[in-house]
Amino acid sequence: MSSITLTPDIAPAVMPKSHYANVRTTVMSWLFTVDHKRIAILYLISITVFFAVGGLFASLIRIELLTPKGDFMTGDTYNKVFTLHGVIMIFFFLIPSVPATLGNFALPIMIGAKDLAFPKINLLSWWLYMLGGVLAVVVLLRGGLETGWTFYPPYSTTFATSQVTIAILAAFLAGFSSIFTGLNFIVTVHKMRAPGMTWFRMPLFVWAHYATSIIQILGTPVVAITLVLVAIERVWGVGIFNPQIGGDPILFQHLFWFYSHPAVYVMILPGMGVVSEVIPCFSRKRIFGYEFIAFSSMAIAIIGFLVWGHHLYVSTQSTYAGMVFSLLTFLVAVPSAIKVFNWTATMYKGEITFEAPMIYALGFIGLFLVGGLTGLVLASMANDIHFHDTYFVVAHFHYVMVGGMVMAYMCGLHFWWPKMTGRMYPGLLATIAAILVFVGFNFTFFPQFILGFLGMPRRYHSYVEEFQILNIMSTMGASVLGLGYGMQPFYLLWSLFKGEPAGDNPWRAKGLEWQVPSPPPTFNFPDGRPVVIEDPYAYTIDVKEADSVAQH
């Protein structure tokens, strides 16, 4: 049994001789591994590739929008570019990003398990993901897709001439990969916790993943089947969504958003989990309101299923239904707000340091706040009539998805990188990159709120001249953002070879994953199964004083 030591390493850290990444080194040993840490690395590499491809499409969009006229590409090409940007970023980057990489790597260690409950299903989900990814690339090579990532019929079933069926199959496979990951996490959390790891000693990162997994299992099948129905209508002409042959296009929107809105929480909840780990660590304080954060994750997972109708305010949905959906949408903001308040309360009177993960975490709080509050603007039915299908919506969901989720992913990546690789990246460079990302992001997307407010519609490759200044600002911001992202592969890869050995616990963090060697051995706990005797946020500095001030 491992003892729980709290003292940071004083002697210069050395890399362990044997760890999960070097026990076997053949390509096959990686492609067919059942070690959750290796599968996490496989995911990390794959989603990074897709992130780069999706980012490339994003930069094409921004280049086109530099000038009011559609002079860089045709309208058709533009449709394909933003569609592929959306499909790749959502299905192949955002949804798997935190759960499949950081979750896969850290979750079993955090609860004191030697692996996930079903290691082979874990491998299967990576293979399904890759198969879906390859099909996405096939779509790309065969001429692209122009339906938008939402695949709305009748466009997707009747008019679109492109690779809709293959793209649907790709999203379907990615969906099932996500279901398997969710199932694996739920069973692991129930069955694999170490002795003493009670439900309320679990790190909030684990709670967030548990809530995410429930959404994945309940919601993903619906979208998968919906997409199959689109394919059936396309291939066999069965009237499901196309009104000309007896179908109902609004039915598709209901089915699609029944999953795709909860999917937003699939993307953001794990990110919130990351931030809940990082904030206490770099504030040296126990997390404030642990139970509230844990249960707010569950509340988001449940209420998140009841808000899909807010995408259909202008799609002939009845006003009364709209009112109920509007109210529920406002309700789902409550648990999110609880988290934000608890994070800020955690920092209050903490001993805050500004390492790269903390900068990302702070960026997350600010950007998620803006993204969330503008969500309420859109959730109000009357406002939505004005904002629907404008850049306001684009800016809103990028604040949540990029400002929230991508920031959280980078935050987690920088937090657990030393654990995953055993080496430290250059802190200064990482800090600069984090600041560039934050600044660049705001310059990219804040102008889009104004553009949307002024009425610039989404999904067009040209616009009226009045909008040019703000669009130029947005494109310049995107360049800064791209620079921030672009720095990361360089210093992270550099650190793999030249970085200082990190030691077991470079952040002096409290979670179980920090009490095993970096990188961990194959079965995580070299001294056998740990026994947990305290919670993962037992940061000691001024806890009593700060807590008594904060709580009374």
Next chain:
Amino acid sequence: MTRARTIGTRLPTALLLCAGVCVSSFAQVMTSPDPPKVQILQRLDSQVPMDLVFVDENGKDVKLADLTNGKPIVLALVYYECPMLCGEIMLGMLKSFNELEFTLGDEYQVVTVSFNPKEKPDLATLKKKHMLETYKKPEAAGGWHFLTTKDEQTVRALADSVGFQYSYLPSVDQYAHASGIMVLTPEGRVSRYFYGIEYPARDLRFGLIDASNGKIGSLVDDVLMLCYQYDPASGSYGFVVMSAIRIGGLLTVGFLVMLIGGFLFKEFRGKRRAKAVDPVPTH
């Protein structure tokens, strides 16, 4: 909600259609009186006057209400000497009845009414003999009634109550009429319309189960009914995606609840046992 929306969009369309029909029939009246417009106007759930008296194939007077025996009724308005459409309607019914697992007379009744007041019971007898020759169970003859009418008003009242239009064309001595059959509940309310001359046995089966208020059919039928829903516009049953998703959703939620419930149950039972064995808790 989808249903509400569908009705919401269909109502104005229907009104528009009605307006169109009125205008066009007005225009027709203004230009030429022929040919008359005959169609089936759906009067779903309207009450058929069940005390109307007709003459059956044996020449006896019968009240419609006496024919139901508490079973749903398939009603067809035809005339027996019809040279074209009626024969097709009757053959379509026969084909469907033969495919149907239900037996005529046991689970449902069939009432064929001639709207030609000149036709007499002897013609009805002939027709019945001819039709039942090819029905799978000739002994079920008692369940299929071939009625004729004593006067024009009686049959017109019946036809109006179900929205069935017909019109006599003196020039050719024939009737112009709509084609389709209806399913009535045992109490005589209009439950379903089937248009045309072919009535898929599956659709008819669901129509009868629906009209019987659950008195006929099995549990499997009840489940199937959830998936197939009647579409008044086309007069047929279609697979309803919403129901399929609902069933899938219930199964998924059931699976998840059982999985998590099972885990939690085991965990807490295990804890209680551990406490019973070892009074010092391990957590």
